[in-house]
Structures are given as structure tokens and as C-alpha cells.
Amino acid sequence: MNIIGPKAYIHLDRLKQNLWNIRKQIGDRHLLCVVKADGYGHGATVIARAIAREPGVSFAVFVFEEALELRQAGITNEILIFSRLQKSWLEDAARLNLVVSASAMGDLELLQDVQGRIGKCPRFHVKFDTGMTRLGFDLADSDSVFGFLNANKSLPAAGIYSHFATADEGDLSYAHTQLHAFQQVVKEGQEAGLSFQYIHCSNSGAVLNLSGAYFNMVRVGMLLYGAAPSHEVTMDVDVEPVMSFCGPIVNIRRRVQAGTQVSYGGVYTTVNETNIAVIQTGFADGFPRPWYERGFVSYKGLEYKIAGRACMDQFMVDFGDVEPEEGEEVLIFGKRGHDHLPVERIAQETGTTTYVLLTGIHGRTEHITLP
Template identity: 50%
Template structure:
């Protein structure tokens, strides 16, 4: 059966090249590739397999299940699970050799109570200002001391997470970095020597080189998008994902015709409207209808009316567009580029939101 529907084209060679560019930038510092949320919508297994061939030795996911999926696909590199430690999945973590995030005294108690055949490998997380997971700063010394005394775990990492490292004003990020350095001093005083010290994400890698320590966690940059417009854009990374969808109907309409839900768009003249088979359930952001457009060959065509769950409409005028023609929603092809960051900025969102919102219906082509 011939497929007619939205497609997500994933350029794995671009992914590999983006990694090479980042590796060249940071030198010998290991990169932990973040492949949570299905590899930011790109396909976690395919992304991890590509990067492991490039020599990467560290991945991060959010859930135990995501880590097991990678193991089942043959990934042998280290995999850190970012989510809150779940006492009921410690045996799964041990079985699949997954590294665990440890961020509370309750986590420590669960680790003490676990009876396994091997030491559990962990990274200790300290909250320096994100106010999410991580031991509060004022409890850090006691937390580290207790963790250091548990002989059934292997403390392989100590880390934190920036809240504003991708912004122009780095005062808060610098404050977080100073607090993290204070925690490192405490760890040294206690005689702790974790293999990896890390707090640098994509934004910090570019904006705060002094935060790189001996590991960098990278997500968005690998996929060819910058985390914001307020970080240096010198690296020639390229978007890995290209989102296209087919035209499934073209019809003539009169001036004054209402288009889509709510009738918020009305044609100003006689024209032709094309229906594109992709909607917000597929990952086209609904607010994009206000200023949005798609590209066919070398022309941009305005989105007319609200984006529907499964379809959107565009005004094609007299252009030679027919059933089955594919339009570019974002990414790049031989006719040009629609930057996902520009869409995100226009609708007051982020590229993180847009890429991870790609639904299960678009056919992924590698």
C-alpha cells in the first residue's frame, strides 16, 4: 500500500556530523548524548546506534523503560536515567546496567535496602537553582556524606542542571556555577572522587565554557538546533529532522469563503485552497496558523485558518500544486529551509517543544 501522510525525514549523517563538530569544539571532554523523549522525536534507537558508531560512550534517558529499550536494541554504552529513582525498578536497573540519578535522602535509603548481586552505579544530583530534582544545597554535605558511606553503590558522577544558561543574562547561571563549585569542594573534603563532574548542557556548553568540567550533556545541539537565540551560533550544525506532508485536495473557492474552525480566516479574493494532511496531532503547532507558512518548491504558502488535528489548509493561488505533492513544514530540502527555531520564536515556544511534539503517525524515514 502506498503511504499518503506526513513524513519525518531523519538525516543520520547530519546527526553524526553534528556530533563531530561538537566533539571538535570540546576536545577530549566526553559528551553525554541526551536521547530522552524518543531522541527528541528523532528515534532514540536510531540516534543512539548512529552515535555509538561514532564512538560516543555515554547516553542519557529519562525513564528506566527508555534505557531498557536502548539495551534491547544492542546499545552497550553507559546510560544514565534522569528521572527520580524508583525503588521498585532497582533490579531492572541492575539487570540492564543502567546508571541511576540519586537526588534525595529517600533515594539513599532505597539504595541501602536494595539487595542485589552487583553495585548499583549512580550519579548524585544537587539542586543549585533549578528547583526540580536534586538535593537542596543546604543539605548537600549531609547527603554526600551519607552517600559516600553506602558500600552497595558506585558513585560515578556528581552533577547539577542550569536553569538559564541559554539566556543573554548569565548572572543566575554564574550563581549556580559558584554553588556547584562549593558542592565540589565539599565532596573533595569528604574524600569523594566521582569519575564524572557535569553541569553543562547545550546552552552552558556555548555560553559558559568554564562549566564544562569533565563531561558535557548535550541534546538539542546534536539534533541541529540551538537552544536559544542568545547563545553563540558559530557552530555549523545542521537540522537533522525534516517534516513534510502531502497535499490531499485542491479546490477553487470564492472571495469571502471562511476557512477552518471558527471562521477566523476569510479569503479576500477568488483563489485555490490546498488541504495538507498534517495537523497538530502530528506535531504541527496549532498557534503557527497566525503567521505560518509551508514551502512547496521555492515558494512559501500561507497557512489559512486554524490548524486542525489532522490537516491544515494553505492558499496556493494559481500555483501548480496537485494531489500528492509534498510541502515542507520545517527542516530543509533542495528548495530551501524553514527553521524550527524561527517557528518556535514566532509562537513563543521553543524548538524543544516542537521537535518532541512530533506524533506517532508521521512515517519516520532514515
């Protein structure tokens, strides 16, 4: 059945091309594809299945349940869980061959404990906080961390990593300070006699801005989905939007008189006689509500102004003299057919980020995968 409502078209050909273009930039390093938050709103299993067999690809998620979903979908690649360790799922993580993050002494103790109890411990990456002030060991604790790992050689410490706070900004001075701190702690680990299979701290911003931070693994989310992590980066890696977010025209009010109010609050009034189309997509589906103030949609290659406040389930578009057909779709963001409306533009003009907009796609939105 063809359900009328918002659609997120997922262009898998672009996803693969984006991955290959990122690969050209980072060489043969391991690529940790970040598919947390349902693959940034694109559908984690669809995304993971499409690229699982590309060489050198593993996946990162935030919570255990996201990793479980991938395993249940038949994904056998390595999967790293970013979140704080929880005792409740540690045994399952070991059984499912998931890789976890250790970011506090308590985490290392939990790992030691699970190994003692079941004779098995999930492989893990140690995370150091170099400037996010979020998860991660303090740099000052590096001696204790490396000492613990040396004293417990049977614990499978497979990686070491950190996360940048400002790698996608114009001013990279703080990112360079973080990078230097990370290089230092990696060196200390090596001097303590430890060798980590994976060393990583780059995200999309660093892929674009900090080629000296690639180490032997690069984590990439936003670039893979074909959008810029911020408006301050230069997009030297060629990528195309993987999602096209569209809404169907479900009603056309023809020849609406000049001076007619449209939508809640009456903040939009028609200037001339015009055709107003009703689009069945609302902020409950992920439509970026503040965009109505200055926003537009794309239809057959042309831009048409959004008329009045976006509602929970619908919004209106002023088509002027043009008469679209009921059942046709307008493009809200992405790139489809003759229409191109970058999500970056909406992010910048509404004071938000591409991350917020893409992960906000939900509600009644139907995901349609295109090969």
C-alpha cells in the first residue's frame, strides 16, 4: 500500500560513493562508520548492511541495544559501543563479540570482574578525555590506567581513543591542543609497553580539517551521510546527501484571495491571488519548525515559499500561479530529481546543526531505500 505521508528516501548509491570518496582522503586506515541514533535518522541496519562488506569497515553505536539490533540484522563486522559500560549487558557484549569503551577505573574493574566470572571479556578501547569534558579517563590518570592494563595482561585492550570538541570549526587551535594531548597519551601507553591495535580520534570535522589526526582508524558519521558537520568547514571531500526528505501534496486551495491568512497565528498573509498547497508533513515527523519563517521547499527545480507556521502534521506552501498535482511531492531537504535543497542551509538559517535535523526525522516518516 502506498501510504500518504512524509518520506525519507535513502540513496544507497550515494552512501557508497561517499564512503569511497572518504576512503580516498584517509587511505587504507580502518573506517569506523558511526551508525548510532538509527544511523543519524537514515536507518542503522539499512546503512550498515549497504556498506558492511566494504574493506576495512567496522561500526560504532552509542548504546548496547543499538549494537544488538545490528547483530540481529546479521551484521558481523566489529561494533564499538561508545557509551559508559553497564554491568547489566557486559556478558551479552562478550557473547556477541561486541567491543566496548572503558572510560573510568570502575569500567576496568567491571571488565576484570566479568572475565573472572565467565572466563570471557569483551574487547575494549580505552577512552581518554582530551578536552570534551565528557566520557574518558583524565590524562592525569594515564599511569594508573596503563599500570592496570599491564597488571592484567589477559584483558583484551584493543584500542585507545579520544574525541575532538572543535574539529569542525574555523579556529582549530583547541583541536590542535587536544591532538597533542592525545599523541602524548598514546606515546605514554607505548612507553609503558602496551600496544593498541586501533588508535583513533578523528570525526568528520577532523577528516576535513586535521589530516595529522588520522592515526590508523578514523570515525566518520556526518560525512558518510553526505552532509557537512558545520558551516565552517571546507568540503574538500566530495559527498552527496544520502537522505532526501519529502512531503506529499494532499490538498490544493486554488485561487486563494490576496490578503488571506494562512495557518496558526495568521503570521502569513497572501499578497496576491495564489495557489496554496497543503503538505502532509509536520514537526512531529521531523520537519524543522523554525524553518517556516524564511524557508521554502523545492518542486520541479524551483523554490516555493512556506506559507505560515508549520503545524504538527502539515504545512502549507505558496505556489503562486503554479498548480501542482495532489499526490506529488515537494522536497524539504536533500537532492532528488531536479530538486536540491541542502540540509546545511536549513541548519545555518535556523541556527541549528545538520546532526539535529537528520536525527530529528521520525514520527510518521516512511523510509524508502533506493539502490
